[in-house]
Amino acid sequence: MNKIEMSEEIILAKKELALSWEEIASLVGISPVFLTSACFGMNSLKEEVADKLCAVLNLPSIVSTALQAFPNKTWDFTVPQDPVVYRLYEVVGVYGETIKELVGEKFGDGIMSAIDFSMEIDKEENPAGDRVVITMNGKFLPYKAW
Structure with a gap:
């Protein structure tokens, strides 16, 4: 599973459970900013934290493995539209x-x-x-x- 697929799985589970990033971070025990960044593929999580996140969101271990993988921190160099x-x-x-x-x-x-x-x-x-x-x-x- 790559980081994009991982992020899609996490966002879908978050939406299905109707949880906010703040709520998820509180349940996992880390900063909501860092957690969200890791879920978007820009940081990695330690195994214990990744497993805890997957337990909270009812996600398979393959997502935990992807969360633990080192990220490739690249982004578009154009001015964003958002x-x-x-x-x-x-x-x-x-x-x-x-x-x-x-x-x-x-x-x-x-x-x-x-x-x-x-x-x-x-x-x-x-x-x-x-x-x-x-x-x-x-x-x-x-x-x-x-």
């Missing part, structure tokens, strides 16, 4: 150089890890319209000279 994903591209397009400059001032020459990383997505209620709160937390990795 409005939510496009807006994130827009944020990086407008603020990316600013983020890079401010990280450089605060930490020095380096990058934020996307491996030693966590992210949370929250909702902030606001009378002027609810707000999406995305918190990204990555280890700073300084560039090395040799």
Whole structure:
């Protein structure tokens, strides 16, 4: 089973059980952001977690095996059409150089890890319209000279 087939099986089971990603993650015991990313094939899960997810969703062991496989993290290089994903591209397009400059001032020459990383997505209620709160937390990795 490849990652695309795995994702399709998971999404179908999620829909049939009428569970949210938050509910599934709570039952499995990991972050909903990381769980969803793994279910979409962009990260892998340890055997124990993959098996637990499959038990929650009543999925066969072949899905667990696919969840444990290392991902091939590629994506299209074109601007996405989905409005939510496009807006994130827009944020990086407008603020990316600013983020890079401010990280450089605060930490020095380096990058934020996307491996030693966590992210949370929250909702902030606001009378002027609810707000999406995305918190990204990555280890700073300084560039090395040799």
